Amino acid sequence: MTPIPNGQACPKCAPLQTECEALRQKLDRNRAELDTFVYRVSHDLKAPVVSLYGMASVVSEDYGEKLGEQGKHYLSRLMANAGMIERLLADLLAYSRVGRKEANPERLQADAVVRDVLGKFSKEITQRKIRVEIHSPLPEIFFARTQLEQLFSNLIGNAVRFMGDQPDPVIEIGAVAADAGITFYVRDNGIGIDPQHHQIIFGVFERLKEIETDGTGMGLALVRKILDLAGGNIWIESNKGEGAVFYFTLPVGRC
Incomplete structure (x- = not known):
């Protein structure tokens, strides 16, 4: 040759x-x-x-x-x-x-964005007596504020919505930095998701059937689209009845 x-x-x-x-x-x-x-x-x-x-x-x-x-x-x-x-x-x-x-990225304090999003769910969080733990300090990133709010709104909203009858409900929010970028996570101890649904739930109009919800099935599809266009990724670790952790990454250029 x-x-x-x-x-x-x-x-x-x-x-x-x-x-x-x-x-x-x-x-x-x-x-x-x-x-x-x-x-x-x-x-x-x-x-x-x-x-x-x-x-x-x-x-x-x-x-x-x-x-x-x-x-x-x-x-x-x-x-x-x-x-x-x-x-x-x-x-x-x-x-x-x-x-x-146009996304209009800007320098953002992720901690402040998360607290603003939590404020939108304050009524539900209080009614359900959910304990929220933010593993601060969350990092500063370069991203569109509206899109970062959409990411956390959908993930936190799902954690609240699918908490079930957990007697000690907890939502944890944090981030881990690495050379390739930053990985954020939203963890809950709610009803969990069977592994067979882990990919399906990111599709358009897909909703879990375990409980009644007024969701449209567009939230996680929107999250994935935002991250795909940003060069990021999202995945879930969960089993039915054992809570769920949603991870999403933003590459170095977005951090």
Whole structure:
């Protein structure tokens, strides 16, 4: 075999590299087109769904006493389903905006962002008597604040939502630095997730069936998309009934 001089490309590899690059560009175009389609559909459907919910609310308030018990039940179900569709469309819009909208990274204190996110769940945390432990100090990173808030909001929200009947509920949040970047984690001692679902839960519209929840199944898909575009990663360690730990990494360039 004739050796290839340093600095020169392999002639046999060139066509394959060209084909791979063409496929990559096609995949990028398809993803962009899909995101645009999702954005337009969810945006256009939002107004009529909001109108439907509003009119149903008016009917309930002005004519509720005339409907009878069965009529009230039907109207209640109509409003609940309209509300669910509204939340789903909002999540689809958020999902489609990732990668389409300028991220605007900035120097952030992760500790402050996490505490702001916890404030949004203060009512649920207090009601369920959840003990939250932040293994401070969390590091300073260079990232888009909105996206970092979305990451922690979905992971902390899931920890709260799937705590179950744990008598001593705990959520732990921390980070570990390494040469390749920083790994954050959100740990809980809730109901846990069977290993057979560990990959499925990161898909669009995927929800655990163990308990009733008003989630749309978009949260972890949004988290994964944000991290994919940032060059990061996310994974879970969990068994059913033994709590769960979600880890996500941000590469050096984001830290």
